[in-house]
Amino acid sequence: MPEVHFYVRWPSGQEERCYSPSTVILDHLEEGASYELGEFARRTRTALELASERVMARYGYECSSALDQLRTIQQRILAMSADERVRPVTVLGFDRHEPRDARRPSDVRRLEKPPAWPVIVVGGGQAGLAMSYFLKEVGVAHVVLESDRVAHSWRSKRWDTFCLVTPNWQCTLPGHPYDGPDPEGFMVKGEIVDYVERYAKKYDLPVHEGVRVESLSPGGEGGFVLETTRGRLLAEQVVVATGAYHVPFIPPSAAGFPEGVQHLHSESYRNPQSLPDGAVLVVGTGQSGVQIAEDLHLAGRQVHLAVGSAPRCARRYRGRDVTAWLDDMGYYDIPYDQHPDRDQVRDKTNHYVTGRDGGHDIDLRAFARQGMRLYGTLRDSVAGVARFADDLEANLDDADDVYRRINRSIDQFIDKRGIDAPPGEVYEAPWRPAEPALELDVSAAGITSVVWSIGFRSDFSWVRCPVQDERGHVRHDRGVTEVPGLYFLGLPWLHSWGSGRFFGVGRDAEHLLEAILAQRTQQAEAREQRDLQSAMRS
DSSP: OOEEEEEEEOTTSOEEEEEESSGGGGGTOOTTOEEOHHHHHHHHHHHHHHHHHHHHHHHSSOOHHHHHHHHHHHHHHHTOOHHHHTSOEEEEEEEEEOOTTOOOGGGSOOOOOOSOEEEEEEOOSHHHHHHHHHHHHTTOOEEEEESSOTTHHHHHSSOTTOBOSSOGGGOEETTEEOOSSOTTSOOBHHHHHHHHHHHHHHTTOOEEETOOEEEEEEOBTBSEEEEETTEEEEEEEEEEOOOSOOEEOOOGGGGGSOTTOEEEEGGGOOOGGGSOSSEEEEEOOSHHHHHHHHHHHHTTOOEEEEOOSOOBOOSEETTEEHHHHHHHTTGGGOOGGGSTTTTTTTTSOOOBOBOGGGOBOOOHHHHHHTTOEEEOOEEEEETTEEEEOSOHHHHHHHHHHHHHHHHHHHHHHHHHHTOOOOOOOOOOOSOOOSSOOOEEETTTTTEEEEEEOSOEEOOOTTBOSSOBOTTSOBOOBTTBOSSTTEEEOSOTTSSSGGGGSTTTHHHHHHHHHHHHHHHHHHHHHHHHHHHHHHHHHO
16 A cells, blocks of 8 residues: 655644555645644544555554554644644645555465464564564464564654664674674664564564554463454463553653643654754753754754763773673673662663764763753743753763763773773863753743653553562563563563663573473473363263
């Protein structure tokens, strides 16, 4: 089915590219036309629901991308000010093209429903595919259920200039190491999608796209019941491989900003041009926050950055990428339960650095010298005034201390091994804040949008098995839960630093394979025992 991207200008002046999996949108919107807000909402709802029905008729499942786009449009309208609601939406144009994953009807897998699948894997990202690879290798029948498309998050929830922060040589999915021309480089968004999609195709992994699991419950006589958008499925064992970043977090304090300011989470940010003209406040300095701030800064936008407590590290030190040194030092193999900060490591923000344009340090102090405005942690916003904690200098100093500490550990490793390496340099801060800025009048500063980069929360509410603690965290031992036959894969620090990444997820999947095979043996023995008892009774 041909895809269509349609471009609209919202009442705020912001322009946005929207998606339809079908040309039906052309029957409901006209290029150059302006529509009253309610009429636009009605037309897009009708078109996108029809588009989803066309996908259902052809492939046997709803198009979650169309429904996601519809929800995005509805959320945009709900967030508008009273002044914006009386102004029209203008359709700027259309792009019609064949989808990158165009499939003939014969290419779409039929989702069989045996009495019970030996294993069902939920999630078609790198974790689920790695698990499928090992299951297929030993001949265990299984299916992989993906609610959207393979590599959906990489494709649809990253900004245009996104790239990996770890070198390509660390992309080591089992049976599918990086095979491109630049192992020391950093794959960009499209290359990452291609890398993951090729993996699924290379081994013909049994992925069923567009199948959302709505609930997972214990079965009456062992095993599990999965209620899905394609009906009920039964499984003897289940691997949940949906990651941990499910619900983007925007705090209640967002309501204290002036009307008309656009709010979006980092997963919805695409590029500077997609935001209204004016200054931008970026909240949070994890990897996404600082990279988005840099993206806006390089585009000439005035950026105000609320700096949190995230640490940072160097891109390169003493002649090599820092990740290469840390790999040689064994850091990436340290199990969670042996990590010196094991009580905190699963909750800590990742070190910020970037792979953009070949990779470089991100130094917020250097940005400040170039005109970016830095503040401490955002506390709240009241009556249009953003208020910050007096911790900017401490947060910058702490991040730099981590940066230096990592470099010192590399120095020690080099000295101990007698490695011939170029000399290192000690980082010296090129800028320090003068008087702390604790308040910011948002309107006076010309801020028209806020990008929230303060993380996600996990949502495993659909997993109706007793595996979560009072904080909603999954209780497990390297992915093996207390419920026999139920496993988790791809969680950050499930076992080590690489557990949620291309680098280490395969090793965790191989570990779970051993647990799955052992459980199958126990299940077979239990069945034999039941059959024997039944025969004796008869």
